[in-house]
Amino acid sequence: MKNDEDLPDNVDWIEVAGKEKLATKNYVPGNSVYGEHLQKSSTHEFRIWDPYRSKLAACIINGMKNIPFTSGSTILYLGSSTGTTPSHVSDIVGKDGLLFCVEISSRVARDFIDNVVSFRNNIIPIIADAHNIDSYTSIFRNIDSVYCDISQPDQTDIAISNCKEFLSSGSKLLLVIKSRSIDTTKSPKSIYEQEMTKLESSGFDIDQMIDLHPFDKDHALIMATMR
């Protein structure tokens, strides 16, 4: 039996055609972002959260607990792409929360702004390279947590430098590791171990590491706390 208490705010299990599906309460009722099914209950409209499209959904389904995103959280999201996962995080943080979303590709960011940001007043897009922290001039609130999903060889280093700049001690990093972006010759498991060691030697304690199989091949999501 799945336990609702382990889920972030505004996330629930919804029955669709006799099957339990992960879903978020739609912050913009009537609005579907990537063709996901919308389902109404007596009190809310939910958006089905597809674990094959969103690594955060995959890691929740695979058992990650105590994700630090809550109603009202302020999150720095690195690698927003066209906004699939950011749209669900926007549902989670709701009207009192805020997402600062960094994306390097202006073409991708334009789609994100047109299809997602323009409907959601709790997302601030930042078109920037996540290496260039000094260029994020629009961050005006304290950041509670960092989410990093940028599929680059130095993804862990980028996450660490953003956390050191924006997080305080005890705050959490959620880091997606795509092992093939780092080294195709090593096993994914050894890459996950290597990146966790790097985090530990850079001032983080590892809370959980979740392999995203079968939703994503050779990917894991690490949750860590900054010391």
Ligand SMILES: C[S@@+](CC[C@H](N)C(=O)[O-])C[C@H]1O[C@@H](n2cnc3c(N)ncnc32)[C@H](O)[C@@H]1O
């Ligand atoms: C795997 S996709 C992100 C998917 C998205 N997080 C989701 O779940 O919906 C990775 C994104 O990171 C962006 N990216 C890569 N390097 C980056 C960098 N140095 N700074 C900012 N964004 C970067 C890419 O352009 C791409 O859109």
